[in-house]
Amino acid sequence: MSNFGNKVQFEVYQTMTKPDPDRLPISYEEWEAKAREVLNDGPFYYVAGGAGGEETLKDNLHSFARYKIVPRMLRNAEDRDLSIELFGKNYDSPLLQAPIGVQSIIHEDGELASAKASAALNIPYITSSASTKTMEEIAEVMGDAPKWFQLYWNKDPEVTASFVRRAEAVGYDAIVVTLDTPMMAWREKDLKNVYLPFLIGEGVGNYFTDPVFRSRLESPPEENPAEAVMHWTKTFGNPGLTWEHLLFLREHTDLPILLKGILHPDDAKMAHEYGVDGIIVSNHGGRQVDGAVSSLDALPPIVEAVGKEMPVLMDGGIRRGADVIKALSLGAKAVLVGRPCMYGLAVAGEQGVQEVLRNLLADTDITMALSGCSSMAELNRSILLNTKR
Numbered sequence: 001m002s003n004f005g006n007k008v009q010f011e012v013y014q015t016m017t018k019p020d021p022d023r024l025p026i027s028y029e030e031w032e033a034k035a036r037e038v039l040n041d042g043p044f045y046y047v048a049g050g051a052g053g054e055e056t057l058k059d060n061l062h063s064f065a066r067y068k069i070v071p072r073m074l075r076n077a078e079d080r081d082l083s084i085e086l087f088g089k090n091y092d093s094p095l096l097q098a099p100i101g102v103q104s105i106i107h108e109d110g111e112l113a114s115a116k117a118s119a120a121l122n123i124p125y126i127t128s129s130a131s132t133k134t135m136e137e138i139a140e141v142m143g144d145a146p147k148w149f150q151l152y153w154n155k156d157p158e159v160t161a162s163f164v165r166r167a168e169a170v171g172y173d174a175i176v177v178t179l180d181t182p183m184m185a186w187r188e189k190d191l192k193n194v195y196l197p198f199l200i201g202e203g204v205g206n207y208f209t210d211p212v213f214r215s216r217l218e219s220p221p222e223e224n225p226a227e228a229v230m231h232w233t234k235t236f237g238n239p240g241l242t243w244e245h246l247l248f249l250r251e252h253t254d255l256p257i258l259l260k261g262i263l264h265p266d267d268a269k270m271a272h273e274y275g276v277d278g279i280i281v282s283n284h285g286g287r288q289v290d291g292a293v294s295s296l297d298a299l300p301p302i303v304e305a306v307g308k309e310m311p312v313l314m315d316g317g318i319r320r321g322a323d324v325i326k327a328l329s330l331g332a333k334a335v336l337v338g339r340p341c342m343y344g345l346a347v348a349g350e351q352g353v354q355e356v357l358r359n360l361l362a363d364t365d366i367t368m369a370l371s372g373c374s375s376m377a378e379l380n381r382s383i384l385l386n387t388k389r
């Protein structure tokens with residue numbers, strides 16, 4: 001993917017002779033506005049919204065603005081390389097698609113569209129436990145492209161073990177355990193809209209097809225969906241989870257295990273003690289603890305605590321190339337992109353997601369070059385200024 005940004009830019013200018021109001025959006029703001037036009041209130045605010053007064057949702061973005069890039073000159077950025085290495089594998093770029101459940105509320109193709117868009121750009125796709133399409137269907141459309149599986153730890157340990165077995169069987173490369181959502185936060189917009197996707201049977205595909213989950217029901221979900229949804233709501237989240245439970249997971253898989261939702265450096269150290277392979281610094285896109293520290297502010301102390309021991313990834317607020325450069329300069333090995341992909345999905349399905357990711361990659365490549373850097377390894381704090389007061 002050498003000098004990807006220049007190629008994309010050239011392509012855009014070459015294929016268009018004048019501005020075209022019907023072409024797909026470029027900016028994040030434009031994608032979001034278009035998504036607002038095509039989605040009803042319920043789904044749109046489910047995606048766009050956050051917990052409580054949305055302080056953390058906003059702060060995830062504001063934190064990026066507080067850091068300034070201080071570009072370096074005359075450092076030969078003619079040939080660039082965006083690739084990174086994680087757990088012994090090479091990835092073309094430092095981007096991944098964040099796990100996002102219930103995508104059929106956004107577009108009828110749901111996760112199959114976003115997974116295919118990822119595969120086309122060789123950007124790892126993280127399948128959510130709460131996906132509408134099953135993890136097997138998603139793996140199938142992705143072929144050999146990189147894919148990780150995000151695990152919501154079920155109250156029923158046998159369901160949890162079954163999910164991990166299934167993910168391994170169809171070729172997922174890593175397990176991401178999300179820790180920050182053992183229950184839904186107080187989300188005011190969803191309460192106002194009386195909108196919760198899984199109560200209308202969305203996001204339960206992996207569960208309804210799971211042999212262990214099915215064995216717990218009196219009748220199959222096809223015959224009695226209400227019973228199955230009820231069982232799902234009772235067992236979905238596990239607020240009783242402790243560090244010891246991670247040992248159970250380690251026994252069930254040899255895949256790399258990452259913990260998603262770590263914000264405290266002491267938890268990062270615990271993760272290392274418990275043999276975890278990586279960390280994703282995240283506040284779930286401001287959807288869980290309102291008032292929680294922004295992801296970018298949480299990142300440096302965590303990198304300081306465990307960055308030498310294991311890769312630290314982050315998500316929350318990545319919208320443009322400069323955001324990627326800032327997060328990586330603060331020590332993140334890679335970043336996950338959430339809502340921007342979903343707005344692409346809403347507006348133009350697979351093509352929309354691919355366009356969002358392609359443009360973000362191009363912007364990242366160009367911003368890196370203009371900052372005087374040629375590879376991810378060259379990004380560090382020396383090109384950042386923290387203007388936070």
Ligand SMILES: Cc1cc2nc3c(=O)[nH]c(=O)nc-3n(C[C@H](O)[C@H](O)[C@H](O)COP(=O)(O)O)c2cc1C
Pocket residue numbers: 046047048060098099100101128129130131150178260282283284285286287315316317318336337338339340
């Ligand atoms: C609609 C929606 C659904 C989500 N579902 C999941 C999920 O199933 N599992 C998970 O670990 N995170 C989930 N997340 C959180 C994302 O993985 C990610 O942490 C967050 O969106 C990143 O922030 P950003 O949207 O600002 O990029 C969801 C986020 C959104 C917006």
Ligand SMILES: O=C(O)C(=O)c1ccccc1
Pocket residue numbers: 101102130181197198203284287
């Ligand atoms: O909405 C979310 O943030 C989320 O993580 C989730 C959890 C369960 C089902 C669908 C989405």
